[in-house]
Each structure stands twice: as structure tokens, then as C-alpha cells.
Amino acid sequence: MTFSKLARKNMWRKPLRTVLLIICVAVAFLIYGLTASFVAGSQGSSAASEDVLGVTSVAGQSQPLPIAYLGRITSQPDVETVGYMTRLRGFVETENNVVSVSATDPARLMAVTGPQLGLTPVLIEALGGARDRLLVGRALANANGWIVGQRITVTSFQIAKQDGIRNWRFEIAGIFEGESTSTDTYFAIAHYDYVNASRALAQDTVSAFILRPRAGVSPSELAVQIDALFANSATPTRTQSEKQFLEAFMRQYADVGMIVNLVTGAAFVTLLMIIINTMIFAVRERRFEIGVLKTLGVSRRRIMMLVLAETLLVFIVGGGVGLALTKLATVLAGPAIGLTLTPMIIAKASAIIFILGIATGALPAFNAMRTPIVSAFRTR
Incomplete structure (x- = not known):
């Protein structure tokens, strides 16, 4: 009987109890995964660039800026390219189907964020055929068919x-794919001249x-x-x-990060309370x-490790599920509601699995290690 086999045997001593514990762990990490993926997708934390700057009114994003500012911004020697956009928010067919349209100069947008959005010269040419044409992101197109x-x-x-x-x-003149799966493509691009x-x-x-x-210029200093x-x-x-910019936009509605941390x-x-209590009774x-x-x-240290391995196995299986x-x-x-499961989320979840597995098994393992032999034999 090897150490790992004994830990597995102890873990499945009462299958129903073990299955229920695994379900609890799986639900907890499902909640964590979904909320963290929503934050990553909605705030674009995995795809947003620190080198692209957004200029809005100090009074808030609902307050417009004169387009005449374009000339003064362009004249700055540290600025490489400049674009602009007007946000047109509305719905298609039903009020629940909210759509965001960015009315912009396609050529300027291509120069600033074209590669990140997956824009190509073919798409820009297709958009230029008529003023009422627009490009739709892949996520938005898939969600609406x-x-x-x-x-x-x-x-x-x-x-x-x-x-x-x-x-x-x-x-619809074309569909842009985005640079990667984490790129936000749940919006459309239209002509500024048409809307204006x-x-x-x-x-x-x-x-x-x-x-x-420009290359070598600090974004914070330019800001x-x-x-x-x-x-x-x-x-x-x-x-x-x-x-x-994206995080500030989300905070207009709620502090999503704080809500995720609380949940x-x-x-x-x-x-922790459920599994610690269950493992104490199991020991x-x-x-x-x-x-x-x-x-x-068998040494006291090995007995402690045996209990820790048992709780860690429960967390590994449940967290993996x-x-x-x-x-x-x-x-x-994910494409419809903006869920993005990034490697960073998986890495954090793996660390949490290990930490919680050790934390929940610490007290039961310590009790098992300190149990006197005479006291243990009195249970029979």
C-alpha cells in the first residue's frame, strides 16, 4: 500500500461525502472562473494596451469633446497617430439586444488600433463603399446571426x-475577428461623417x-x-x-472588481468552513x-501529510472540474457575454486550489498527528 494509494482510499472511504465535497469545490471555482473571466472580458484586461491612450472629457465620458482638438493633438511631436470616435449606443429589434457602434474615421482607426482589432485593408476598403456601411465584430455578429x-x-x-x-x-460591409480570442469584438465600427x-x-x-x-515616448508623460x-x-x-479607459467605463455602472472579490x-x-468541519469529523x-x-x-509527520494529501486531492479534483x-x-x-478565460486566471485558480487544500487540511491533520495511541484505541 503506497502513500498515494492510501490517500485515495481514505478520500473515497465514503463516496457520497466525497462527491458532495467535490461538487462544493467545483461550484466555488466555477463562480470564481466565471466572474474573473467576465472581468477579463469586459475590462479587456488581457488585451487592452498600455501604449494606446484615450482622451475624454474630465467631466466624464458622456461629455463630448470638440473635434477641433484633433489638430492640436496631432501637432504634438510625441504623438505618432491619432483617431477619434463617437459612441452610438442603441438596440436592434428588442431593447434587451443592446449594441454599441463606434463612429470613426476608418483610416485613422486602422493606424491606431487596426492590428489589435484585426482590421485589414480589405475590410477598410469594403467599409468605404458607402457612408452607411459598418464593420461588425465577430462576437457581435455571432450573437445576432x-x-x-x-x-x-x-x-x-x-x-x-x-x-x-x-x-x-x-x-454590414464586413466582420473583423480581433487579434486574439481575448480581444473585445462585441461592437461595430461605422463612419463618423455619416453620424455627424x-x-x-x-x-x-x-x-x-x-x-x-511615438516609439520611446512614455505614455504616462504624454498623457x-x-x-x-x-x-x-x-x-x-x-x-x-x-x-x-475601459476600467473607468465599467466603474460608471459598478466597481466590478470589488463585487467579484466579495462574491x-x-x-x-x-x-473553507464546510470542508474543515467535514474533514475534522472524517479524521x-x-x-x-x-x-x-x-x-x-508510521511517523506523526507522515500521518499529517496523509490527511493533507486527502484534502488536497479533493480540491484538485473539484477545482479541475x-x-x-x-x-x-x-x-x-463567451463571445456573446464577454467571458475570457486567460492563462493568468488559470494560474491564480491553481494557486488558490493549493492554498485552500493545505489550509483546510491543516487543522484535521494537526489533530490526527497529536492523537495519542491509547486514546485512539479507546474508540473501540
Whole structure:
């Protein structure tokens, strides 16, 4: 009887109890995997660049900036390329099907973030055929079943046309894939001129400027320079990296990171209490066997390691099942709701599995190690 085999035998001594523990662990890590994947997908933490800067109004992203700022930003020697965009948010067919359209200059966008979005000269050429054309991200296209050549109508929440109608009609000219699976492609790209010429209010303004520093230029230093340009203007700016920009956008609705930490923290604390209590009773049931092992010369340290190995096995199996279910969820529903299971999430989950496995087994293992042989034999 080897050490690992004895640990497995002890683990499956009561199959129903073990299965229930594994289910608890799997659910806890499924919650962690889904919430962490949502944060990674929604905030673009895995794909967002620190080198791409976004310039918005200091009053908030809902406050537009004059497009006349473009010339002053472009004239800065440390700026390599500059783009701009106006966000048109609305719905297609039903109000629950929310769609975000970035109205921009396609050529400028291609120069700034084209490779990251998976834009190609062929797609940009297809978009240039007519002003009412747009490019759709792969995730958005898959979620709605859209194809190239299809016409859609986006009913805007805020931007109305000059005739008062909020319906914006577009023809899908192409679908961009994104640089990797972690790239956010749940939005569409349209012509700024089309939206700007037709809207009733806030003409010649943009939601944000997007720029890339020249090689060797610190993005943080350039951000300070840009904000200093407009510090005394009617609409001062706030310049942030793409990652900071996305995180700030999410915080308009909720502090997603804090919510995730609270939810997963509560799940893991509950899990610790359940498994520690269960393992204490499991070790207590085996006091006589522990006494026999000590009588046969098994060291106290080896008995402690045996109990720790048992709890660690439960966490490895349960955590593996939870992460496998998370991966399945990201494959099936990830593109639609923005779930991205990154290697960093898997690495953190693996570390948590090891730490919790040791932490939950520490007290039962310590009790087993200290159990006197005479006291153990009195249980029979």
C-alpha cells in the first residue's frame, strides 16, 4: 500500500461525502472562473494596451469633446497617430439586444488600433463603399446571426437624427475577428461623417480621441502633456491608457472588481468552513486506524501529510472540474457575454486550489498527528 494509494482510499472511504465535497469545490471555482473571466472580458484586461491612450472629457465620458482638438493633438511631436470616435449606443429589434457602434474615421482607426482589432485593408476598403456601411465584430455578429450584406437598424438611446427619428440604418460591409480570442469584438465600427452629418445635436464633437505615442515616448508623460494642452479650455480633458479607459467605463455602472472579490471571497470562506468541519469529523471517525498506523511505526509527520494529501486531492479534483466547466462556458457563451478565460486566471485558480487544500487540511491533520495511541484505541 503506497502513500498515494492510501490517500485515495481514505478520500473515497465514503463516496457520497466525497462527491458532495467535490461538487462544493467545483461550484466555488466555477463562480470564481466565471466572474474573473467576465472581468477579463469586459475590462479587456488581457488585451487592452498600455501604449494606446484615450482622451475624454474630465467631466466624464458622456461629455463630448470638440473635434477641433484633433489638430492640436496631432501637432504634438510625441504623438505618432491619432483617431477619434463617437459612441452610438442603441438596440436592434428588442431593447434587451443592446449594441454599441463606434463612429470613426476608418483610416485613422486602422493606424491606431487596426492590428489589435484585426482590421485589414480589405475590410477598410469594403467599409468605404458607402457612408452607411459598418464593420461588425465577430462576437457581435455571432450573437445576432448577422452576415455580410445584411441591413440592420440600430435604435439609438440618445442620438437622434435631425428629423427626430432615432433609427440608424446600416449595411454590414464586413466582420473583423480581433487579434486574439481575448480581444473585445462585441461592437461595430461605422463612419463618423455619416453620424455627424445626420444627428440633431452635438455636431462636430467626439466621445474620445485615441492616440498612440511615438516609439520611446512614455505614455504616462504624454498623457500629462495632452491634458496640459486643454487645462484652461472650456472642456478640459483626461488622458488614460486603454486599460484605464475601459476600467473607468465599467466603474460608471459598478466597481466590478470589488463585487467579484466579495462574491468569490464569500464562496471560498463558506467552502473553507464546510470542508474543515467535514474533514475534522472524517479524521475523528478514523482515530482507531490512526492509532494502528502509529503502532506500526508510521511517523506523526507522515500521518499529517496523509490527511493533507486527502484534502488536497479533493480540491484538485473539484477545482479541475470547476475550471473545466468555466472553459466550457467561455466557449459556448463567451463571445456573446464577454467571458475570457486567460492563462493568468488559470494560474491564480491553481494557486488558490493549493492554498485552500493545505489550509483546510491543516487543522484535521494537526489533530490526527497529536492523537495519542491509547486514546485512539479507546474508540473501540
